[in-house]
Amino acid sequence: MTLALPTSLAQSDKLGPLPSQPAVYQVYLRSFRDADGDGVGDLAGLRDGLDAIAALGCDAVWLNPCYLSPQRDHGYDIADYRQIDPSYGTLGDFDAVLDRAHGLGLRVLMDMVANHCSADHAWFQAALDAGPGSEERARFIFRDGRGEHGELPPNNWESVFGGPAWTRVSEPDGQPGQWYLHSFDSSQPDFDWRNPDVAAEFLDVLRFWFDRGVDGFRIDVAHGTVKALGLPDHDGRGHNSVMWDQPEVHEIYRSWRALGDSYPGGKYFVGEVWLPSQDRLADYLRPDELHQAFDFGLLIQPWDAGRMRAAIEEGLRVAGSAPAWALSNHDVHRAATRYGQTQLLDAPPPTDMISAARRTGPADMALGVRRAKAAAGLLLALPGSAFLYQGEELGLPEVFDLPDEARQDPIWFRSDGAQLGRDGCRVPLPWAADGANLGFSPDGGAPAWLPQPAWLARFARDDQERRPDSPLAVYRDLIHRRRPLFGTAPSLHWLDSPDGLLAFTRGMGVCAVNFTDRPQPVPSSWPVGVRVVTTEPAPEPTVLPPNSTSWFQLAGSDPTGRDDQRHNL
Numbered sequence: 149m150t151l152a153l154p155t156s157l158a159q160s161d162k163l164g165p166l167p168s169q170p171a172v173y174q175v176y177l178r179s180f181r182d183a184d185g186d187g188v189g190d191l192a193g194l195r196d197g198l199d200a201i202a203a204l205g206c207d208a209v210w211l212n213p214c215y216l217s218p219q220r221d222h223g224y225d226i227a228d229y230r231q232i233d234p235s236y237g238t239l240g241d242f243d244a245v246l247d248r249a250h251g252l253g254l255r256v257l258m259d260m261v262a263n264h265c266s267a268d269h270a271w272f273q274a275a276l277d278a279g280p281g282s283e284e285r286a287r288f289i290f291r292d293g294r295g296e297h298g299e300l301p302p303n304n305w306e307s308v309f310g311g312p313a314w315t316r317v318s319e320p321d322g323q324p325g326q327w328y329l330h331s332f333d334s335s336q337p338d339f340d341w342r343n344p345d346v347a348a349e350f351l352d353v354l355r356f357w358f359d360r361g362v363d364g365f366r367i368d369v370a371h372g373t374v375k376a377l378g379l380p381d382h383d384g385r386g387h388n389s390v391m392w393d394q395p396e397v398h399e400i401y402r403s404w405r406a407l408g409d410s411y412p413g414g415k416y417f418v419g420e421v422w423l424p425s426q427d428r429l430a431d432y433l434r435p436d437e438l439h440q441a442f443d444f445g446l447l448i449q450p451w452d453a454g455r456m457r458a459a460i461e462e463g464l465r466v467a468g469s470a471p472a473w474a475l476s477n478h479d480v481h482r483a484a485t486r487y488g489q490t491q492l493l494d495a496p497p498p499t500d501m502i503s504a505a506r507r508t509g510p511a512d513m514a515l516g517v518r519r520a521k522a523a524a525g526l527l528l529a530l531p532g533s534a535f536l537y538q539g540e541e542l543g544l545p546e547v548f549d550l551p552d553e554a555r556q557d558p559i560w561f562r563s564d565g566a567q568l569g570r571d572g573c574r575v576p577l578p579w580a581a582d583g584a585n586l587g588f589s590p591d592g593g594a595p596a597w598l599p600q601p602a603w604l605a606r607f608a609r610d611d612q613e614r615r616p617d618s619p620l621a622v623y624r625d626l627i628h629r630r631r632p633l634f635g636t637a638p639s640l641h642w643l644d645s646p647d648g649l650l651a652f653t654r655g656m657g658v659c660a661v662n663f664t665d666r667p668q669p670v671p672s673s674w675p676v677g678v679r680v681v682t683t684e685p686a687p688e689p690t691v692l693p694p695n696s697t698s699w700f701q702l703a704g705s706d707p708t709g710r711d712d713q714r715h716n717l
């Protein structure tokens with residue numbers, strides 16, 4: 149079966165300043181590399197580490213928020229959109245990262261958090277001081293409470309992080325007063341995007357960073373910015389359709405796109421849009437809106453050929469040739485752990501996608517790492533962009549064994565410890581098996597902001613650099629070989645496969661995944677030539693090792709790597 153490209157989406161393949169179908173490395177700055185020894189990753193550390201990202205073969209980095217922030221949600225609570233947080237460095241350090249990245253051929257994407265800011269933001273502080281009915285309050289969503297004395301929240305909406313989405317303030321006279329809406333933590337008040345001040349301010353902020361040379365933005369909770377008029381109660385069943393995905397959000401992205409397109413070469417936007425149905429993504433991908441939106445459908449699938457194939461077909465159907473695929477990010481449990489846990493094959497498709505990828509429970513780590521490498525082999529062969537979360541290339545597992553007192557995620561606090569939250573995927577990277585904070589920090593520095601368990605040393609980058617069979621070596625091989633083999637062919641053609649195998653041709657390559665725990669022969673009907681990559685050692689040329697992915701040249705294809713559209717079936 150061939151997946152046809154919806155013509156309306158074909159042009160979303162043009163990604164402004166990014167090459168078509170890029171590999172993008174996600175940098176969670178706090179945990180990437182610490183240059184000044186305070187135990188917190190920083191921009192100077194990133195600058196030093198950019199070579200490693202370029203050597204991996206990536207085309208761009210996406211930097212989680214590094215603006216001034218009290219760090220209640222580690223930068224997703226922004227106090228000043230035009231300043232760098234001092235724990236990360238200065239605007240000068242940021243410019244140095246940009247220069248170095250561009251010199252290495254890496255584009256730089258920042259993270260734009262427009263749904264909410266920090267309660268420390270000057271606008272919110274002014275809104276608290278100015279009182280009900282003021283222009284300052286009209287930039288946020290303040291309402292009187294329900295109940296005789298306004299003691300009940302204005303509606304029944306719940307925060308994504310748990311508990312009510314409203315917090316009551318004390319008015320300047322000290323009396324209990326209005327409530328403000330926060331879709332996330334109470335330290336993250338939502339803007340009122342129906343107020344033109346807000347739209348104007350964000351266009352100005354985007355301009356500020358574009359003028360500095362930033363190549364694009366990942367847009368945080370892009371489906372959240374506008375709320376239904378009148379803020380009606382949620383009917384209580386599943387997805388809150390009055391809180392998320394309102395038609396007016398699209399005006400915002402049209403204006404952002406127009407601004408981005410006004411720069412030579414254009415600027416790029418990818419949206420974080422978590423919705424129960426992938427179909428809803430299509431509107432965000434209209435030619436005058438976002439270039440891409442993350443496809444989380446693949447991320448949440450269990451390790452199963454049929455489920456993965458269905459998710460890929462759905463992603464390509466919705467986003468044409470340009471899904472933004474990811475297997476991990478800073479909000480979900482790491483892939484190596486998820487694939488090493490018992491797979492829930494009979495569970496109905498999850499509707500709450502974030503929590504679906506945050507299951508606890510024991511994991512077989514050796515198996516999980518094998519499968520994560522194989523899943524990367526699958527993802528990197530697909531049409532579209534590939535987003536890799538830092539540490540994935542090392543096969544890092546989720547860290548479940550953090551001491552309670554070390555945890556920092558607001559989800560942990562707002563759920564009274566019932567949910568571990570996201571700290572376990574944010575533990576600082578192990579750069580070296582020995583050394584301060586496993587090479588994350590210089591010698592003599594402070595302890596890492598989240599403790600690294602001793603077992604993390606087994607995943608150290610310096611050790612993996614020396615081992616040709618390490619996850620790092622496999623990822624590097626995959627990323628370097630994906631373009632010569634698959635080109636930018638916009639579609640794929642599935643091959644008939646026995647149960648437990650998944651295979652397709654694309655461009656001049658064949659990608660084959662063995663989801664089973666046994667070696668499987670390559671079916672004689674497959675048009676395979678030489679095997680160019682395998683995620684596990686494969687002693688016999690016609691066998692697919694258990695839980696692995698292999699890439700082959702398409703039989704009869706031009707081995708020089710030109711003419712990548714010829715087999716675009």
Ligand code: GLC
Nearest residue numbers: 221224261332368369478479
């Ligand atoms: C997004 C971010 C997440 C953050 C939340 C609130 O989902 O990815 O890390 O906590 O938005 O900004």
